[in-house]
Amino acid sequence: MNIDDVLKIFIAESQELLQQMEDALLQIEQNPQDPDLINAIFRAAHTIKGSAGLFGLDTIVSFTHVAESVLDRIRSGELAFDDVLAALFLKVCDHLNGLVSHIAAGLSLDDLDTAAQEQGMSLVASLSQYFAFPLIAPSTADETDAVVAREPGEAPSEHWHLSLRFGPDVLRNGMDPLAFLRYLNTFGRIVHIVTLTEHVPAAADMDPETNYLGFELAFETTASKETIEGAFEFVREDSLIRILPPDSKTVDYIQLINELPEEDLRLGEMLVRCGTLTQAELDDALRKQAEPESPSEPIGQILINEQAVQPPVINAALQKQKQVKESRSAEGNLIRVDANKLDQLINLIGELIIAGAGTQLIAQQSGMAELVESTGVLSRLVEEVRDSALTLRMVQIGTTFNRFQRVVRDVSKEIGKDIVLEITGGETELDKTVVEKIGDPLTHLVRNSMDHGIEPAAVRLERGKPVQGTVRLNAYHESSSIVIEVSDDGGGLNRDRILRKAIERGLVNDGQNLTDKEIFNLIFEPGFSTADQVSSLSGRGVGMDVVKKNITALRGSVELDSVEGVGTTTRIRLPLTLAIIDGFLIGVGKASYVVPLDMVEECIELTSDQSSAARQSRSDYLDLRGDALPFVRLRELFAIDDEPPRRENVVVVNYAGNRAGLVVDQLMGEFQTVIKPLGKIFDNNRALGGFTILGSGSVALILSVPGMISAIAQRQPALSSAAIPTLS
Structure with a gap:
């Protein structure tokens, strides 16, 4: 996957996050104290900022940092959402949407027009009013600004320890290790850093696209372990990332474990929930536990050996675990599929249906029972594939x-x-x-x-x-x-x-x-x-x-x-769908037509006497078991001059509670229909909804039942002026 593909993923995910952020902002006006909504807004902003930092999108990083800082004060209870603040963050959401759309169009954020720049500065000024102190946005000047050293004599404080071993292919994949260090400074500061160079070869053997460096650094932040780990999301699989929390957090973690609700949780789930362990670290430990060459060790001991969790925290979780039963949590998997690929699949299935209908027709004409049976099985399988494929497009x-x-x-x-x-x-x-x-x-x-x-x-x-x-x-x-x-x-x-x-x-x-x-x-x-x-x-x-x-x-x-x-x-x-439907094939003269099967209520034979009575009465209604049924003769509607058969049929259709009858010559049975659009010349013809190709290769028009019922209803004949022929 190259950098362009990764950037497309960033754009798609950012747009989804911004939509979620907007939805939460609209709900929060009714529930301004809802912690779930506040956290959802914060997470969306934080994730966008983190991902943007990996691509060097400093305009988005610095702007979102200001918004995130205000949201952090809201999360801590220093500020409360009101109508004014919600309206402001909706504008923030719109501005971020504009920036992401600018990138999606293949443009640089350095080329923003004056209006967009002024809008961003205006929003930053509005957000800054919610701080009791001047707000300093994160520095994006150059790579050396990423490392902040502690001044001599400055009081020591507890900090996180990050051990970073970026993979050798990280540069080839479009990722810059220094960009990750810069991003860390957006939610904390790097107190001390040691660059590891033991794997750097001689100058003559160096590959400019290979990474040889590792880093050990002390990091000061109030963010959670999951937030820190999220900074390395794009390189997690190819790199070795270890995050060790400050020792002073041990007591806090133990307290969080003790306050967990009485639920069935495994040890790892407890540690993830209280924040001392990330899901990725837990997965790594479980994989090591499952390795056949590894000695069988409890998961807690593996975590201690890996220095992922402090022993007192493990002990507290084990004590808590005695109070509950073990259970497994289910996790669903989603796959992002390009919509164009899905459309292509539907089109191919449509062609498969047409080809299958042709094969079935040939089989019936051949008179070979085995071939007819085989094509029948194939037709049923194609129908199942069709139904499954159409559900993929249902949202x-x-x-x-x-x-x-x-x-x-x-x-x-x-x-x-x-x-x-x-x-x-x-x-x-x-x-x-x-x-x-x-x-x-x-x-x-x-x-x-x-x-x-x-x-x-x-x-x-x-x-x-x-x-x-x-x-x-x-x-x-x-x-x-x-x-x-x-x-x-x-x-x-x-x-x-x-x-x-x-x-x-x-x-x-x-x-x-x-x-x-x-x-x-x-x-x-x-x-x-x-x-x-x-x-x-x-x-x-x-x-x-x-x-x-x-x-x-x-x-x-x-x-x-x-x-x-x-x-x-x-x-x-x-x-429900615009592509493929089950149809009912009917014939009038030499022409074939298709009616959507779900709109067909019943089919009734119209004898020659009933047909003659209908013509003589000049009525547009038939008596269907005591109910007046308006009808239309397709032979007259489509000006077919062939001699009508002695016996005609009435197809009773229903749409939105309105019934009507279609008088036709032949009933030809069910038919899987691939809907193809008609040309613009037919735009004003309400009776037609498209066409399809039959197995014989001939074309059949698809009737628009709503349009036909509407046309029939507009005729408004006087029912009392003539007798209505009765259908048996």
Whole structure:
């Protein structure tokens, strides 16, 4: 792994840490004393600072050091989080995000524009106000500044002892040993250092890319052992790092062990929890204990021999261990995978499905029972591989929802309203591709709920509502779709006002009979707005039409429910995945079509007499066991001129509780469908959702059930004007 690969890991992890930091900052406004949230914020800043120091990113190190110092005072109880401090650290988080993004773009931090530099200096000045003494940022001048010697006559103090043996390949891997020494000075000071040169060869035999040096140093700090060890995270595997705590800490460690809760812990777990041992040191000791050539020794004795832990601390842990039972802690393993590689895997599986369908067709045509059976087994295995691969791309929507905590906080302050965000269903999973594309539509809807939906405080009090308004984000599964709801407890939509505006704009005719839902959905028309004033958030008639367009592009639908004076709910339905689905293959004339299998309720044969009765009645409804079922003939919809068969079939589909019938010629069974997008020429055709390639090599169009149901519903025939043919 070269330095560029390591830098990419730093960028990705920093962005994740900053997102965690922002989430914790948004929560801490409601729980300012929560130690877990405070520690999470501190850990994020500390980790970013440490990692940045290894890459010589001094701008990030010095800036984060100032923020970390304030956080350290908060952790110690000298300061308390309030709204002002939380807002300041959100700006700190944004500034760090900007610096990391600058690096991700391949730019140097030395080339920051004036605005970014001034922003950093302004934030440092704001943070410095929280110190009772002048704050000195860590020195990054040159390598010699990393070592601070104690002046003669200065009172001695206890210090950590660090024994550092960097691996010979550390320079080749892009790591500079002196950078680690510089970084130590950001959270402590090096009191004394001895450079070990016994492995340095003669000048003629030296390799400029090989490291020959080791260091023994005395280090003074108030940081934990885990923090010190974290400074060497990138070279831990290739180097020998020993960290010996000050003797004066022994009593403190023993006290911490005695105060541990009565839980089942192993000796090593106790020592790690109380801070006298790091997990890496424990792992090293366990590996040595497991070596076949090593004498069988208790883990405590190995730690003493390695000088990792003082004997009194070991004895205290053994005494504590007598009070509890042994148990093992489970630890999950995560692997970071490039999203492009995952997409490539899904595409290859899609091609495998198409190829498998072709093979199965050939097997059926051959009439060889063994070959048909073999291809059937292969098809089932491919289906299992497909399902497993698709789950790899499934992510929880909660991460996306949590980002709106910041949006709600900032917008509520901007418009002067007290609004809180409530999140439910965050554990609901959907395709990563869908998650990436739903962010902008959700942002529009949340902002609209805050600006148009939630009333001013005076109006809410007058209506008997709490002053604090609520915006809710909810998600749940429905069949093979995910439903996302954005709701508010605001004033709701004014039906008459929307209808009046629509008539003025010529969107509907005066006197036209529309349902409430149809009137509410008019706000998704381009340029439609009922706002009297234009604000920085809304009122120009742009946004809601973009929301619908983006959701439709994802093969989804959007609808509105509203009660005036109570609130509004916008409901988005999206497919769980955009790549591969189970389909139901149907035929009309010589053409083939695919309907998503999860939307198919049942299939019913339509006799020639029933078909003729439907034509003669000129009705768009059939009587399905007492219920009126709207239907559409695909033969008429797609202008197929072939002679219809004597017997047709009705495929009953259901989407979002709305049922409809599709009259077709043939029912051809289930079919694994790889969805491929249609060209832009089909963008305005709501009946089609894509196409797929059959095993024979021919193309079948994929029907968009939501679009077809919507088109059927708009026809609004009069049910009383004709008899409805009955389906048996």
